[in-house]
Amino acid sequence: MVTDEQLAFYGILALAAFLVGLSKGGLGGMMGALVTPLVAMVIPLDQAIGLMLPILILGDGFAIAAHWRKWNSRIVRLLVPGAILGVTIGTLILTNISVLQLRRIMGVIIILFIIYRVLENRLGHLSHIQPRRWHGYAAGGLAGITSTLAHAGGPPIAMYLLILELRPTVFVATSALFFAVLNLIKVPYYFYVGLIDLGRIATIIWIVPFVPLGVWTGKRIVNRTNKRVFDGVVLFLLTTSAAILLLS
DSSP states (O other), X not given: OOOHHHHHHHHHHHHHXXXXXXXXXXXXXXXXXXXXXXXXTTSOHHHHHHHHHHHHHHHHHHHHHHTTTOSOHHHHHHHHXXXXXXXXXXXXXXXXXXXXXXXXXXXXXXXXXXXXXXXXXXXXXXXXXXXXXXXXXXXXXXXXXXXXXXXXXXHHHHHHHHHTTOOHHHXXXXXXXXXXXXXXXXXXXXXXXXXXXXXXXXXXXXXXXXXXXXXXXXXXXXXXXXXXXXXXXXXXHHHHHHHHHHXX
């Protein structure tokens, strides 16, 4: 007999996989900050971080296929060195803090993410900043740290790509390729610190179809939904998640 706890676990995992696909399909942007605390509602946060990585990698595969060769490879090559250093630093942080401290750090990261999204439309002046190579290194490093800690590396990369004044298609494709590379970089680090449990991952293979379903749904409704309304819902959910992590 399936218990209420098991039903909640299965339901939240399916929703998380769907939201990952929805984000990769073109809605919501950087949803890692939302889905990780969502999964952490039913399993410990450190386990949630490890469990989310293969789901994100699966979503990356669909995103790469959807935006094939529309990216700027030079930008990705510039971001990767900083990302490697950032993942290393993020892993050192993970191995030296308690689960409670990790929950607090994630809550703060989510709040910073919310502030970024609220101010996002006012960042147009960034397009007047002359891009430098160190901007790429810094963005990659910050993304590596926050992505390792909370799968929330989107804001630094989005801000850097905004400076470069890329066409929307190149912006999205370049971001997709970078995060595909970044998530693969995180795999050996997560294995090293014991965050990836192959046995647990094997038990959730059934959620795989929810990822392409989310991608398909995102593509279908991206041009039919008021983005401001959607972003408002996402920000509300993020605020709720931050409150749970910081106050529990």
